[in-house]
Amino acid sequence: MKLLTHAAEVITGSGVRRKFGRQPKVDDMDRIPDGAMVYDEKRILWVGKTKDLPKRFAKLKAQSLKNKKIVTPGLVDCHTHLVHAGSRSEEFAARCAGESYESIAKRGGGIWSTVRATREATEAELFKLACERVEYARSTGVKVIESKSGYGLNIEGEIKQLNVNQLLKKKFNDMIFSSTFLGAHDFPKDQPRADYIRDICDVMLPLVAKKKLADCCDVFSDRGYYTPEETRYILSRAKELGLDIKVHADELQNTEATDLAVDLGAWSADHLLKVSEASVRRIAHSNTVAVLLPGTAFFLKTPYAPARRLIDDGARVAIATDFNPGSCNNFSLRFMMTLSALFMNMSAAEIFAAVTFNAAAALRLEKTIGTLEVGLKPLFSLFDAEKFEDIYYKMTV
Ligand code: NIG
Ligand code: FE
Numbered sequence: 001m002k003l004l005t006h007a008a009e010v011i012t013g014s015g016v017r018r019k020f021g022r023q024p025k026v027d028d029m030d031r032i033p034d035g036a037m038v039y040d041e042k043r044i045l046w047v048g049k050t051k052d053l054p055k056r057f058a059k060l061k062a063q064s065l066k067n068k069k070i071v072t073p074g075l076v077d078c079h080t081h082l083v084h085a086g087s088r089s090e091e092f093a094a095r096c097a098g099e100s101y102e103s104i105a106k107r108g109g110g111i112w113s114t115v116r117a118t119r120e121a122t123e124a125e126l127f128k129l130a131c132e133r134v135e136y137a138r139s140t141g142v143k144v145i146e147s148k149s150g151y152g153l154n155i156e157g158e159i160k161q162l163n164v165n166q167l168l169k170k171k172f173n174d175m176i177f178s179s180t181f182l183g184a185h186d187f188p189k190d191q192p193r194a195d196y197i198r199d200i201c202d203v204m205l206p207l208v209a210k211k212k213l214a215d216c217c218d219v220f221s222d223r224g225y226y227t228p229e230e231t232r233y234i235l236s237r238a239k240e241l242g243l244d245i246k247v248h249a250d251e252l253q254n255t256e257a258t259d260l261a262v263d264l265g266a267w268s269a270d271h272l273l274k275v276s277e278a279s280v281r282r283i284a285h286s287n288t289v290a291v292l293l294p295g296t297a298f299f300l301k302t303p304y305a306p307a308r309r310l311i312d313d314g315a316r317v318a319i320a321t322d323f324n325p326g327s328c329n330n331f332s333l334r335f336m337m338t339l340s341a342l343f344m345n346m347s348a349a350e351i352f353a354a355v356t357f358n359a360a361a362a363l364r365l366e367k368t369i370g371t372l373e374v375g376l377k378p379l380f381s382l383f384d385a386e387k388f389e390d391i392y393y394k395m396t397v
Contacts, residue, residue: 010035013371024353039378074143074379076359081324086117118151141381150185162213181214209241223253284313293322294339307344337392
């Protein structure tokens with residue numbers, strides 16, 4: 001058993017859980033000043049004020065945080081493209097000179113440029129790159145990372161990326177990884193479109209499901225990428241095979257992919273930069289989590305997702321990095337929290353819920369993690385801070 005005492009605050013988030021992450025207010029954070037927590041390897045045994053520590057725990061050797069650190073539920077980055085090789089700094093320069101993300105993709109850059117580099121890299125090289133990145137994220141307090149494939153776009157390449165996810169799970173056993181198959185990220189240039197969709201549905205998805213290489217299947221459903229019909233077809237097949245689903249939705253254009261995600265019972269609809277008013281209402285009344293990726297709006301210089309409308313209408317809102325070499329080359333969830341405060345007008349309670357309970361819900365992990373309550377897994381983060389707001393007031397890039 002372990003005992004932490006004298007945390008400047010322990011933020012349990014119990015109220016956020018009670019409200020299923022909807023419209024979180026400051027009281028829902030359940031901030032305990034001069035807090036303490038008792039836990040063993042498997043679960044949290046007690047949380048409260050240090051002065052209220054029950055007698056039965058009094059003999060434990062305490063690690064005092066001297067009121068210099070805070071304790072939060074482990075931060076969850078629920079949308080990343082972490083396994084990739086190569087750089088797109090030249091494309092970045094082209095974008096800075098005025099060329100659009102989509103125009104770069106049309107001339108063979110964009111996702112394709114990363115597919116080329118990732119296909120060339122060995123599994124060991126990809127693993128090494130991913131480990132360095134994970135170590136950075138962990139140093140910023142992130143404890144849970146979702147990681148997508150999607151830079152292979154053929155059987156071999158996709159499986160190679162998913163294998164790296166499995167290696168990460170083994171190496172970082174103090175963290176949790178959620179693996180997502182995103183074979184439908186773009187279309188291969190060396191194969192007809194319909195053939196590739198057949199490969200996804202008849203070869204890749206059955207293999208991924210059989211070998212348990214992914215928890216979830218995602219599709220980039222957008223203008224120039226997968227149509228709503230193709231998205232529905234692929235995700236229905238994934239569901240048939242027992243995989244859960246999520247959708248890259250309404251990022252470049254409103255194609256009503258958010259509604260499709262809700263219709264299909266997806267864990268989450270992600271991006272929502274161009275989501276319509278009607279779809280905001282639709283997702284707000286569903287259990288599908290709206291995953292917002294402010295770093296992408298920042299890096300692509302586009303308007304941010306309508307976080308206020310989503311939250312005010314009652315949606316479960318999470319935020320994540322979308323870390324990838326094209327649309328958000330940054331892996332700091334804390335920087336995303338800063339952007340959410342500044343540009344999406346989110347309050348501390350909303351940001352807190354968005355990187356803990358709601359982000360866990362976007363990965364269907366909220367039954368065991370996401371808040372610090374008795375019986376849950378002891379997955380928590382420690383920060384050198386006096387209060388929650390400090391961890392994103394200081395810009396960590
Ligand atoms: O989430 N939207 C699709 N995929 C990524 C971008 C991938 C890339 O540009 O390499 C995203 O923004
Ligand atoms: Fe993405």
